[in-house]
Amino acid sequence: MLDLLIKSALHPESKKLIDVAIKDGLIVRIDENIQEDARQVIKANGKVVFPSFANMHTHISMSLLRGLGADMPLMDWLSKVIWVLEGEFVSPEFVRDGALIGIAEAILSGTTLFMDMYFFEEAVAEVAQRAGVRAGLGFGILDFPTKVASSPQEYLQRARNFVREFKNQELLFPVLCPHAVYTCSPETLKKSLELALEENVYIHTHVAETQSEVEASLEKFGKRPVEHLHSLGLLSDRTLMAHVVWTTEEERGIIKEKGAKVLHCPESNLKLASGIAPISDYVRRGVQVCLGTDGPASNDNLDMLEEMSLMVKLQKGANLDAKAMDARTALRIATEEGFKAVGIKAGKIEVGYEADLILLDVSAPHLQPLFDPVAQLVYSAKSSDIDTVVCKGRVLMEKRELKTIDPQEVNFVSKKWKDRIDAFLKHKILH
């Protein structure tokens, strides 16, 4: 007995109608006409089957701060808006409610894995578990005190407890997130590495996002961020580096040699004026590149389809080379490379892969006529065309209806936080 059978989906490359059989969360058979019994059957009616997206860098609960301080330069935005509001509001309740909105959006736009980094990640875990999505729960580590801890030692102790609590779960896994070279001392970074090795978890951090970060690192450590991390032993295939916009030839060689992963966030890098990362060069060198949206307050959404489309066009345009990247590479980066970076065999519609997939409705005028489903997914489609989302064999959305999240609850928590934040902002302006 199959768990799920998807009938008559269009294969994007062969353009043939196929059935996809799923059992125990895996794709167990793909064929033209499968007649096995299944607990649940989805009639795809020619919708195109693609792997779902892996959003490899986000701060999902920042959905609650979306749209605030738009158009401000990065440091003003952080110091005058984001940090003020986070200082006032961040709590397990804030994180849980923000994650609920963000995860609803992520599922609606075809994402089944997100790598998060924030405070109170146990609250993200609670929502992700309930929603049935995969999440890398990134425990943030900083040198300065926040509501989570007051010293690096305390962060590390709490991080160890967190990692032990969330290990060995089906869809969730703990990740260590020393924030960046400009917020963590060499000592804190080394201690984070030791903990990651002891507990066998990934390290997820921000690296070389802006030119000023590079300058500050040179001034303070005599080394650029990637060199600095390398000298501390932090670079390895368990290291996930967000952004990596500003690197030298030599640093790119080091990244390749050590097998560290680049988590590219093109929309955030443009919007915050960080720059355009040399992604096609990384890919050419064999550096593993994954894709992320960054937090919804600096993007300002969690739409991986939009992000993928921007990535490939931006590489062509910024390099003045139409061959800098193609649609198929973009799709692989947005799907398979992400899952692979954290050891999940998903991101391909093939037998033996995890059943993380989407069905794309191609009936809208902007997808007509349909000559090349892959190119048209990347260049023409919108996330609203995603009809169905499956994560590890479980249907999270069908006919655009969320199956594991109640939209009423999303509306309720949105309104609650809008009222609270509006009242605070009004008070701030009046006093």
Added chain:
Amino acid sequence: MLDLLIKSALHPESKKLIDVAIKDGLIVRIDENIQEDARQVIKANGKVVFPSFANMHTHISMSLLRGLGADMPLMDWLSKVIWVLEGEFVSPEFVRDGALIGIAEAILSGTTLFMDMYFFEEAVAEVAQRAGVRAGLGFGILDFPTKVASSPQEYLQRARNFVREFKNQELLFPVLCPHAVYTCSPETLKKSLELALEENVYIHTHVAETQSEVEASLEKFGKRPVEHLHSLGLLSDRTLMAHVVWTTEEERGIIKEKGAKVLHCPESNLKLASGIAPISDYVRRGVQVCLGTDGPASNDNLDMLEEMSLMVKLQKGANLDAKAMDARTALRIATEEGFKAVGIKAGKIEVGYEADLILLDVSAPHLQPLFDPVAQLVYSAKSSDIDTVVCKGRVLMEKRELKTIDPQEVNFVSKKWKDRIDAFLKHKILH
């Protein structure tokens, strides 16, 4: 008696609920509670009212060639794919059917004016008229023979007839489109200008799209494209120049002085590896900038919301300056500046303006919480959030349902052309 009354729409700046009264295609009153009788009432229920988009550069019928030859460099794409298929297929039927798909897509994504440039524009006129959208019907003029004409003289004669036939219509207006400096001789360009002056119509042309166009112009004429057009007298406030990616300081000064308009197409410029146009610099100098998608085969869609979002982020990122452009400027460029460039008083929700507007549904998770409707339209929204589209007071879409186009007809023509083009491509590959 009002023609249309929109009740309880959220004003994006005041964040108050307003009613919008429309008569004879104009916004005649905006108030908190309007109790006048109206032929048609739309209950907006808190949806946000924005001006609709003006897509100022497209080749809309190329929707039929969407997705073909994706990822090829510009000249290969044109010579090996597009021109071969156009040579085989372009006809009044092709243009009409392609326009039907494209106009359906345009309405679904909130556009009420498009500036077209192609062959057999009378077929575009037929569909635009029926659909109730505004269109600048651009009669293409070239030096080389096509199905339309065999000599520049014949193009110009036919253009004159076309202009006279389509003048003085309510929503449609004829435009002269000498294609570019590399496809029209100085003689053809000057004759086009004479005709435009005689008939009092706009000139719409491609200018300085690629570096190689600039090099070829220097070689052939000893002048860069903008200088060359200027020396021929072509630059004035009736001149609409698409792309304008590669310009010197001096050329920018000339554009400003002559009042010619720049039609920016950021997605096409990235995808075809043309480059990143210096838009924030143009805006700073007071050059009038409008926004377009370019043809759906080089974008690959007609989504102005996506285009607007890319424009502003790209200017920030490419200039490493978060203040290079802001959301409100982006919205103005995508709406008011476009209409204004062709003498239409639309693009603002104000009394006395044409009633070209959209209602944005802000209930989806990716728009929650809603703190700044303008910033969130630009950075977070998707065209699928557009619920209602009104053009000159006529409702073209409501609750995402097209009111003037039958989706069945869109599907029918899509399938017809897909079959024909597929058969041709198969034959070409086999022989």
